[in-house]
Structures are given as C-alpha cells and as structure tokens.
Amino acid sequence: MAENKKLDRRDFIQKGARITLGASLAGIGIAAATKASAEKYVWQIDPFKCTQCGRCATDCVKNPSAVKCVHAYDLCGYCDLCGGYFKPGANKLETGAENQLCPTAAIERRFIEEPYFEFIIDEELCIGCGKCVKGCGAFGNGSLHLQIRHDLCDNCNECAIARVCPSDAISRIPASQAYIIKGNFTETQES
Amino acid sequence: MKKILSRIFLLLLFSFVFFAAQSQQRFPKPEFESGYEQPTPTTPEPRSAGMEWADVFVLLAVLSMASWLAIKKRSRKGMIWLSLFTLIYFGFYREGCICSIGSIQNVALAFFDSGYKLSLTVLAFFLLPLIFALFFGRTFCAGACPLGAIQDLIVINPVSIPSWVRKTLDFFPYVYLGFAILFAATGTDFIICRYDPFVGIFRMNAPYIMILLGVAFLFLGMFFARPYCRVFCPYGVLLNWMSKFSKWHMTISPAECIKCKLCEPSCPFDAIEIPVNEKERTESSVRKNLKRFSFYLVLIPVWILAGGFALSKAHVFLSRANPTVYLAEILITHPELKTDTENLDIQTFLESGKSMQELVEEATLIRNKFRRGGWYLGGFLGLVLGIMIMNQFTMRKQEIYEPHKGNCFSCARCIDYCPVEKKK
Structure with a gap:
C-alpha cells in the first residue's frame, strides 16, 4: 500500500513536470511563431554601402568565397582604360598580367568596336576581393560590384563576412529580393 | 483625354529626370554600331524555401524513426544505419547548417530583437526535437543529430569517467547555453555556430584551427565518448530537461530487470543508473x-x-x-x-x-x-x-538497472546486453 502511494507520488511529479515543460514549450513556440516569417532569408551585400575592404575574399566560410564580382553592363562605359581592369599606372593598355588589377585574372577584356571594350567576370576565377570594384568606383562608373552568389552561398546561420564587414553592408533579407544589381545610374543617385 | 495628357506629361518629366541623372555618369554608355548585344548579369536563385521545408520533413521522419527504433523495435543496428543517414544528409549534404543546436540562438535573438525575422523552418528545427524528447527521450541525439552521429560512430574504446568528474562537467553545457543566449540576444555573435567543431569537417572547408579542433574532438571521442554532447552541447541541456520527464523513455530490459549487471559496462556514456544498496x-x-x-x-x-x-x-x-x-x-x-x-x-x-x-x-x-x-x-x-x-545529497531510490533519463542518448547499445526475453 505504502509502495503504491510512493509510486503514485512519483508519477504525479513526473506528469506535472511533463505538463509544465510541455506548456512552456508551447508558450515559447507560439511566442516565437508570432515573430516568425514563412519566407526564407538569405544574406545580401548592399553595393551602395560596401567599401571593398577585401574581407569577403578572406572571411567567407567558402574557399573561394561565395562573394563574386557582378558586372552591371547597363552602367558600364566600356572604357578602353578601365579602372577596374588596369592597375593604376599600367605600362600598356593590354591584357598582360602585369597590367591587371585582378589578382586571379578573372576579368576578360574583349574588343567590341573602336574605342570600346567589354569586360566579363569569370566567376570560376573570381575570389570576391573587390579590387576591381574599388578601381571601377574610383575611376569609372561603378558598374562592377560585389554580390553574394546564392548558388555558392551556404546560407550560414550567422554569415562570417557579415560579422566582420566594417561598413554593415551585409544583411539578412527575404530570398525573393536576394540580389541588388546596380541597374542604371538613377538608383545610385537615390541612395 | 486629360488623363492621357497628364500621363504623357509625367512620362516626359520622368525621362527628363532619368536623362539628367544619367548625364552625371562619368562615362556614358556608348551607342554601338557593330550590333553588339549587351549581356545581363545573372542572379542564380538560392535554394528554394520548399527545400527548407523538405529538411523539416526529413527531420520529422528521422526523429520518428529514431524513436521507433529505440522504444518499439529496440534495435541498435537500426540506430547505427539511421545515424549514418543523418550524418550523410544533415552533415555532409546539408553541410551541418540548419541545425537544432544553433537554432537556440535564432530563437533567442527573435525574442530580444524585434527587427529580427525568424524563419519558421528554423523554429521547427528548434521545437521538434524538444517535443520528441518530452515524449520519447533524447532520440534526437541518437539518430537525428549529425554532430551526435559523427561522434557516436567513432566510439572505439570508451573509458568510464569517475562520477565526480562527470558531475562537474555537467555544469559546462549550462555555461555554454547561457553565454550563447547572451551573445545572441545582444546581437553580438552566434558562438554555437562559430565554434561548432564538426561543421568544418562536414564542409571539408574551414579555418585551419577549426579543422584541428574538430579532429581533436574526434580523437578524444574514441575514448571519451561523445565529448561535445556531454561537455558542451547547449541544446543537450534543454533536451535533458525534457527527457527527464519523458513519457515513454527507452528501457534497457524489455520486461522485468533481473539485476544481472550485464548491461552495466555497455554504456559508453555512463548513463546507466545502478541499483542503490538499501x-x-x-x-x-x-x-x-x-x-x-x-x-x-x-x-x-x-x-x-x-x-x-x-x-x-x-x-x-x-x-x-x-x-x-x-x-x-x-x-x-x-x-x-x-x-x-x-x-x-x-x-x-x-x-x-x-x-x-x-x-x-x-x-x-x-x-x-x-x-x-x-x-x-x-x-x-x-x-x-x-x-x-x-x-548531491538527495536520497535516490534505485532498485533496477535503467537509463538515466536525462543523460541517456537513447542510442540503444545497452539493449543488446540484456538477456531478458520479451514476454510474449
């Protein structure tokens, strides 16, 4: 009889604790659900905030980085002397490695017609260091800019480059607006 | 008519603003004569939200399977295969990201930062294992956690740890959990993700020091079974609370325990309660x-x-x-x-x-x-x-050999050691 009573008490405590835990779990779940969103969130670089510090190339968990240079052709001036392609003070305006700003020669320079050249980013080679972006922004129209490529990005819970970004250019946004591709010059003016 | 006129006017105005702005471009876009066609930048889509829900579904399936294997089927073999699947799917394929352990931080941040948007899938990853633990024990640890799986599969020669050491180490997961929430809630850092020792192995890519840490954990884990789970895992704290009061926890014996002691050395985690001498x-x-x-x-x-x-x-x-x-x-x-x-x-x-x-x-x-x-x-x-x-000074009544419901990972190793037959 005494044994039975003891077991009953134990059962009662177990049951009580279980219900309490279950209820608090439900409470947390409901409270969190009110702050939740059904949309998927991804990481994004705002090219208008980016200062091309170079950390995207070194701090991304992917190697090479999931950040690549994107070319907004709409903005490009198709310059012969491209600030994103050539080192400042390059010997000659030709494709020799010693003239190129890109450390991995990921930019292809293609002649179109006098005096215009097209510049194409090879994403296989690009490491997202942003050197060309800086050059293009400093001397040209700023048509080159860095973006997180979502076919490469692991979408880490906490983005390693967002954590070290000195200009807070990286934020979490709904997947439906995953990219900011610099369109035409008006957008730059607005922001 | 008026409407159309005003529209034309607006259009003119807009195009004027547009061209005025465009004229500020240092080098205007050339007009090509050679019929050059301008390419458009590509924007590869991220993994679809549907796939994220598929992950939730896989987690649900694996949790159900693990609970069934531990409690109904009582099969260690099945559990090994299941944890192998988890290791491959959530570990190597999903590269360890979206994980219940890390989800603590997302939930914490959502409570403290009103601007933070918590994904429903992440919330599901946080809640599902806890709900399962409340009913079936820590079956998540046994079969659905890739970090648990990688450590469980390399337990080779586990040594028994003195109880005072174990009880001291029990405190550390609370410290880790507490600091993880503090850093997440203040928007400082996600330390659980950043110092996850195995994610570098899952991704085959990480800073040198993190790979070294992961390998060190695995090496240690051959002797001190599941070191991360027992000494660090912050999610384990929550699972421990739930599992302690779980409704149907795995048992060692399918029927009545005959106190034969055979199961005593079977647990690599020292999670079997031994009868107390009355x-x-x-x-x-x-x-x-x-x-x-x-x-x-x-x-x-x-x-x-x-x-x-x-x-x-x-x-x-x-x-x-x-x-x-x-x-x-x-x-x-x-x-x-x-x-x-x-x-x-x-x-x-x-x-x-x-x-x-x-x-x-x-x-x-x-x-x-x-x-x-x-x-x-x-x-x-x-x-x-x-x-x-x-x-330390509670008087426990312990008459049979049974798993410590809080600490037991429900890995089902001990089941094979029990000679008691199931009552038909």
Whole structure:
C-alpha cells in the first residue's frame, strides 16, 4: 500500500513536470511563431554601402568565397582604360598580367568596336576581393560590384563576412529580393 | 483625354529626370554600331524555401524513426544505419547548417530583437526535437543529430569517467547555453555556430584551427565518448530537461530487470543508473543527508546573487565581444589609432560620416544590455550550480538497472546486453 502511494507520488511529479515543460514549450513556440516569417532569408551585400575592404575574399566560410564580382553592363562605359581592369599606372593598355588589377585574372577584356571594350567576370576565377570594384568606383562608373552568389552561398546561420564587414553592408533579407544589381545610374543617385 | 495628357506629361518629366541623372555618369554608355548585344548579369536563385521545408520533413521522419527504433523495435543496428543517414544528409549534404543546436540562438535573438525575422523552418528545427524528447527521450541525439552521429560512430574504446568528474562537467553545457543566449540576444555573435567543431569537417572547408579542433574532438571521442554532447552541447541541456520527464523513455530490459549487471559496462556514456544498496541507508545517514540537503537548499539564493553580481561586474569585459562596443572603446582609449591606415574597421568608421557620439551611444546601449544580461545569466548559472550541489545529497531510490533519463542518448547499445526475453 505504502509502495503504491510512493509510486503514485512519483508519477504525479513526473506528469506535472511533463505538463509544465510541455506548456512552456508551447508558450515559447507560439511566442516565437508570432515573430516568425514563412519566407526564407538569405544574406545580401548592399553595393551602395560596401567599401571593398577585401574581407569577403578572406572571411567567407567558402574557399573561394561565395562573394563574386557582378558586372552591371547597363552602367558600364566600356572604357578602353578601365579602372577596374588596369592597375593604376599600367605600362600598356593590354591584357598582360602585369597590367591587371585582378589578382586571379578573372576579368576578360574583349574588343567590341573602336574605342570600346567589354569586360566579363569569370566567376570560376573570381575570389570576391573587390579590387576591381574599388578601381571601377574610383575611376569609372561603378558598374562592377560585389554580390553574394546564392548558388555558392551556404546560407550560414550567422554569415562570417557579415560579422566582420566594417561598413554593415551585409544583411539578412527575404530570398525573393536576394540580389541588388546596380541597374542604371538613377538608383545610385537615390541612395 | 486629360488623363492621357497628364500621363504623357509625367512620362516626359520622368525621362527628363532619368536623362539628367544619367548625364552625371562619368562615362556614358556608348551607342554601338557593330550590333553588339549587351549581356545581363545573372542572379542564380538560392535554394528554394520548399527545400527548407523538405529538411523539416526529413527531420520529422528521422526523429520518428529514431524513436521507433529505440522504444518499439529496440534495435541498435537500426540506430547505427539511421545515424549514418543523418550524418550523410544533415552533415555532409546539408553541410551541418540548419541545425537544432544553433537554432537556440535564432530563437533567442527573435525574442530580444524585434527587427529580427525568424524563419519558421528554423523554429521547427528548434521545437521538434524538444517535443520528441518530452515524449520519447533524447532520440534526437541518437539518430537525428549529425554532430551526435559523427561522434557516436567513432566510439572505439570508451573509458568510464569517475562520477565526480562527470558531475562537474555537467555544469559546462549550462555555461555554454547561457553565454550563447547572451551573445545572441545582444546581437553580438552566434558562438554555437562559430565554434561548432564538426561543421568544418562536414564542409571539408574551414579555418585551419577549426579543422584541428574538430579532429581533436574526434580523437578524444574514441575514448571519451561523445565529448561535445556531454561537455558542451547547449541544446543537450534543454533536451535533458525534457527527457527527464519523458513519457515513454527507452528501457534497457524489455520486461522485468533481473539485476544481472550485464548491461552495466555497455554504456559508453555512463548513463546507466545502478541499483542503490538499501542496506546502506541507515537512519543516521538519512538525517545527515537531509541536514546537508537543507543547508545547500538555503544556500541557493546566495549562489544566485553571487553569480549575478559577478557576471554583471564582468559586463565591460564581456561586451568587448561586440564589434560596436569594441570599436568605440578602442577609439576612446587609443585615439592615435585613427591615423592607422591599416585598421579597416576604424578607417571605414571614420569615412562613414557617423559621429563619435552616435557610436558611443550605440555602444553604451549594448553594454547596458550586457550588464542586465550578466545579472540574468549569472543568476541562472548560480541557480543551476546551487541545485547541482544540493542534488548531491538527495536520497535516490534505485532498485533496477535503467537509463538515466536525462543523460541517456537513447542510442540503444545497452539493449543488446540484456538477456531478458520479451514476454510474449
């Protein structure tokens, strides 16, 4: 009889604790659900905030980085002397490695017609260091800019480059607006 | 008609603004004569949200399977195959990201930062294993956690750890959990993800030091079974609470325990409760224990206050982990660094046009959060410590061999050691 009573008490405590835990779990779940969103969130670089510090190339968990240079052709001036392609003070305006700003020669320079050249980013080679972006922004129209490529990005819970970004250019946004591709010059003016 | 006119007018106005703006472009876009076609930049889509829900579904399936294997089927073999699947799917294929352990931080941040958007899938990853633990024990640890799986599969020669060491180590997951929530809630860092020792192995890519840490954990894990789960895992704390009161926990024996001791050495995690010799329980020992128990019970508020006081005092130190606080502090203590062109953070701040006052205000706000958080965290850790010490002097009644419901991972190893046949 005494044994039975003891077991009953134990059962009662177990049951009580279980219900309490279950209820608090439900409470947390409901409270969190009110702050939740059904949309998927991804990481994004705002090219208008980016200062091309170079950390995207070194701090991304992917190697090479999931950040690549994107070319907004709409903005490009198709310059012969491209600030994103050539080192400042390059010997000659030709494709020799010693003239190129890109450390991995990921930019292809293609002649179109006098005096215009097209510049194409090879994403296989690009490491997202942003050197060309800086050059293009400093001397040209700023048509080159860095973006997180979502076919490469692991979408880490906490983005390693967002954590070290000195200009807070990286934020979490709904997947439906995953990219900011610099369109035409008006957008730059607005922001 | 008026409408159309106004529209035309608007259109003209817009195009004027557009061209005016465009004229500010340093080098206007050329007009090509050679029929050049301008390419458009590609925007590869991220993994679809549907696939994220598929992950939730896989988790649900694996959890159900693990619970069935542990409780109904009672099969260690099945559990090994299941954890192998988990290791491949959630570990190597999903590369360890979206994981229940890390989801603690997302949930914590959602509560403290109203601007943070928590994904429903992440919330599901946080809740599902806990709900399962409340009913079936820690079957998540046994079969659905890739970190658990990688450690479980390499347990080769586990050694038994003295109980005082184990009980001391039991405190660390609480510390890790507490700090993870503090850092997440203040928007500072996700330490669970950042110092996940196995994610580098899953991705075959990580900083050198993290790979080294992962390999060290695996090496240690051959002898000290599941070191991460037992000494660090912050999610394990929550699972432990749930599992302790689980409705249907796995049992060692399918019927009545015959106390044959055969299962005793089978558990690599020292999670089997051994019967307590009732003869040792004399009246004087009971009284002595009760006295100590009450003493440490009364002491608990002291622990809470001491912990809270200590950690709130440490808030200046702790808050340095936050980049904003760190930047503000270093600019105040070392103003000469403003001329250091190598320091990217400082240079970017100086160029950003943000005033020093704004930065300091922001940093002070975060630091105050750390002070308040320090009180909560210290109080919580004091409470846990107090209860742990007090619990040393409880008189347990233990008559049979059974798994410790809180610590048992439901890996089902012990089941194979039990000679008792299931009653038909």
